[in-house]
Amino acid sequence: MKYASIPFNQNQNGWLRETPAVYPTLRGDCQADWAVIGAGFAGLAFARRLASLNPELKIVVIDATSAAESSSARNSGFAIGLPHNIGSSTAELQKAQDYRSLLQAGIVELEKIVTDRGIACEWEKAGKYHCQADARSESVLQEYRDNLDLMNEPYETLDREALSQRLGTHFYHKGIYTPGAVLLNPASLVTGLAATLPENVILYDNTPAMAIHYGKMNRVITPFGTLSAPRIMLATAALSPQLAPGISKQAAIATFASLTAPLSDEQLQRLPQMSSWGVTPVNAIAGATLRYTADRRILIRQHVTPALHGRVTAAQTYAATRLHKTTFNKIYPQLKDVGLTHSWSGTISVTRNGAPIWGELSRNVYAASGCNGAGVSKQTIAGSLLADYALGYDNPLVATMQSLGQANFLPPSPLLDAGVFGTLLKERWLGRREA
Template identity: 40%
Template sequence: MTLNISRTPRNDQTNAWSTILPHRTPHASLAQNIKADWIVIGGGYAGLAAARQLAQNCPNDSIVLLEAGICGENASGRNSGFVIDLPHTTSSNLDQLEGSHRYMRLARAATAALETNVRELGIACDWSRDGKYHAAVTAEGSKAMLEPYANELTALGEPFEWVESDVLAAKLGTTHFHRAIYTPGCVLMNPAALTRGLADTLPANVSIFENSPIIAIDYSNGIHASTQGGSVSAQRMILAANGFSEQFGYGKNRFVHLALSASLTRPLSPDEQSEFGVEKPWGLTPANGFGGITMRYTNDRRILIRQDIKVAMGQNVASRKTEAIARTHKALLANRFPSLRDVTFENSWVGYICMSRNGAPMFDNPAPNVWIAACQNGIGVTKGTISGMLIADKACGVENPLILDLEALGSPVQLPPRPLVEVGARATIGWEIWKNRAEA
């Protein structure tokens, strides 16, 4: 059976995390017909982790990783640069604590693996264990969302501290927030630099090809993947293309695709830094993920704003819309940091996340020679990394107790027809934004 691939990632060259980095020459595109023991599709966190783990599990096997674009330019390099170790959403139902423990085991294993690679391989990505603030704008938001979160952290035995308005303002450089919970385990980094570094330090038995989108794939008699310039034939495949997995015949009508917008400023000048008055870098996530705004202050004195979430089932937002995004983010920057209203953005961009209706990942072995790690439901740095590592272990028959943790999360459920999904998702997001507008 041959499938033609019609939708691939598009690089509009707007990702500021990448454009602020030194020039990097991508790995060559595939320009010949080759054979391998394994093929890995996708050069994001899941695919890179899977390829590295395969190489360690099977040092005598040849592994080919195909990336449609350039590593660090697609979704993995466009997030906000948080490596989060705790559950991202809260529940007042403390009976769900085992699920939280499971999530933390997975997230912390991923963080440890990434940190080992960063340190031992010398990946320059501004990796820094700064923790994060989970903040509410209003007293009502604090009561409704932060207090249940504090109860959960207490029940989990996790360290945290309340940071009140005046102290919080001194730490963040803005009086916009009422209250926050600070947790120390989060890592901040440049996601494009991390993804580049992981791609450029793969083991010797992994061959990586960038700018090599697959145009057709055949599953008869093994795996045969064709690009414009060549092909790869292998007996076994790990599919780590996240939302694009649908194109390869898996996950159809299981995924909701969302587009999130972000902007990154130029570095603050010495005078602006002095006026700002904040020395230590910080990361902030909103108590309400729909109505609130994610922000960061980086080690090189830049401010990130991520705000605006849209349904994007085609995983394609017109580049011209980034101009409107920049205007919105500029107003938000001026509102929160009046002394920095003249600071300009390096760039504004859109990144995509893949969600399932029930919040479950796709971690599957649907055919004897095919394994899938996809649908990270946000927080793709840790979820993608650990799913890639564990799917490689599963494919190689390596016993790892974390596989059971990941499998316990379930599988994506079937969705209604696409028009209904789009209407329903837009209505849900619109209602959440309106309902929580005070948290913006």
Template identity: 40%
Template sequence: MKIARIPIVDRTNGWSAHLPPRTPRPSLNKDVAVDWVVLGAGYAGLAAARRLAQNCPDQHIGLIDAGAAGENASGRNSGFAIDLPHNVGSSLDELEGSHRFMRLARFSIDQLQDIVRTHNIDCDWSLDGRYHAAVSQRGVKTVLEPYAKELEALGEPFEWLDADAVRAKVGSDHFTAAVFTPGGALMNPAALTRGLADTLPENVTLFEHSPVISANFQNGVHLTTAHGSLRGPKMILAANGYSEQFGFYPNRFLHLAAHGSLTRRLTESEQQAYGVDAPWGLTPANAFAGITMRYTNDRRILIRQGLGYCPSQKVTPATQQRVKRTHKQLFDARFPMLPNVEIEHTWSGIVCLSQNSAPAFGQIAPNIWTAACQNAVGVSKGTFAGTLAADLATEQDNPLIADMFSLGEPSALPPRPFLDLGVRTRFAWELWRNRDEA
């Protein structure tokens, strides 16, 4: 089959712009045979390749990606490894589901932290927790208070912060309240992805800048690029939203564009005016209208806002310029003490969701397994999905596989153009209904 759409990677990613130069691994320029093919070198593919190498030390794993490590969606997120579900229910079944998710997420965070420390990956990895904040009293009542009660039911530690306490922690008086949870991690996601790619076991060969233009799944797996091919008897498909291009999960994935911006570094005098020293991460009570923010170790402020329906999986430069202007306005409203701080980088990343928030995981053909559709929590979800897909494919006895299957599978979507109309209408309604959280 011909591949109709491949990722388009620009050079706008602010997370990687300040990193030291890196030489990507060579592209696929000849015919290569391996024991295992892993398609996609994001968090899921990197985790799957690493686990396959551990489970099958005498076998050769070929990992192939259309771009360079850290430059695709995996290096463009907000840099949170989240250990808690965004929305926790209060019934016993929902609470048990939350416990299963937390087991998976904490398994992946522990695994990533071990790799970071073992290989001295310089990615600003820190266990600084997360503030989940509301702007309006309505957000406090409908999101934060129920969230706090459910954290109590789960036995999870948290701290309730009023407006003054939030201001002291994040340097902005824009928020009415927040719930702080100490778990999870913050990092530079581009640096983390680079580090994971550059420390793969010796029996993994990574091919970067190698977009697949055709695929054949008869008599094994045969992927063709412009200058070579990759063959193997078995494959783990970890191409996230692009997995549907290979004939799997048709009409199951929603493609969204998320936009982020990083300021330039604060000067010494600006940092003193700002008044906050410690790095922090904040997620909004409402993901549609609210803003995700970070204060980094090198004194930059991240603004991530603007989640749009993007079935083409492409974002134009004009859209990014418009987003940059919007982000500057949002920054000025939240940090009026920093009027001269400019936005230095604005970029976009393509997010894959399912209608029912379920992952694409499991065996999808006699010789193909998948770890895709991370539902906007790629660092932790991608890592545990890829690891467990490798364990499933190599018949390892891992009890977390049952937890993974308990998350369900993506439900079918309405056909286009009805889907487009429905998604855009839902987005407009969510933005209007939650406008007080902007």
């Protein structure tokens, strides 16, 4: 038997502010009405919604590590309510109205939970900047602007000098500011979501699904026990293709982020007066995502590499950290004395055509995956709507979710490995002037 891959990041998540709660490991045999594999945004949203729709259900969520160490906890902390291009692909912009409805519903859902349950996650409606460093990237930014006009969304176009007054750097040629995005601490958010699940949801940490025997009663094999349930929801992203029935439609890539030390009063004097902000680049594969946090740190996320088996080595993190420091010095030459204190990785599930993997894969087996980035709001609403769909609950956004289409077929390894590597090389070349 070929067992599923287990995600492994040989580094520490820099977003963790305190030691997170530890949930037990599944030991022995356990039965439930629903088994949810993965405690990220999609899995937790699915379990929460399922439990609220039917409090009589017994729902068990297992995770290979924990919510605090999941890829959801390791992202850049943007809850984005508007579609934008990922790399050179404009797939989201082609269905902008549908993505907007879903993403904004995801933010509304999260904000209600954060407010009602008192989750301290540095939630801040700061908006975001979508920026280009090279004047020749104008066509991508123009398409973004055109779609904002079609959606009648407010935005502000800023030139290099105006951006420098907001962001403290002359690195960017032009940018578009939209006010709707939320900036947050993703580790604090996802651990808060895990800690406030309804009583009929049981969470197990350090319980990877090694294999699933599908049947009338599905059996999830874990290292120390078995979870049996007639219905299963897969929220494992692309790390465990062996768990999913049918053909492969997604692949995993790893991204890397670093946080600086808090800027000193003297270092802040070299910058304009700034409040929290976030920047996404016009090419997310080659360019850098940046944030200035409320505690005076700067986050940089850059460098993407294949992670088809969920493994990230210490050497890969080291190489990414060196790249981050070089890029940081280029963007902020006046802050070369600022050091990086944390560097870490996380994985993203990508599909060939930008469409998600969502719905019933086979009888009583459901999945919400293929986020293609920007997953905080996107995967929250995908998981929540999947629960409505599974229980037959009437929600008009289910049809909106289905309108996004289905992910295309991807070839198996080693063709997949070569294809992902080649695609990343192409994106780096297309966006080389954005780095």
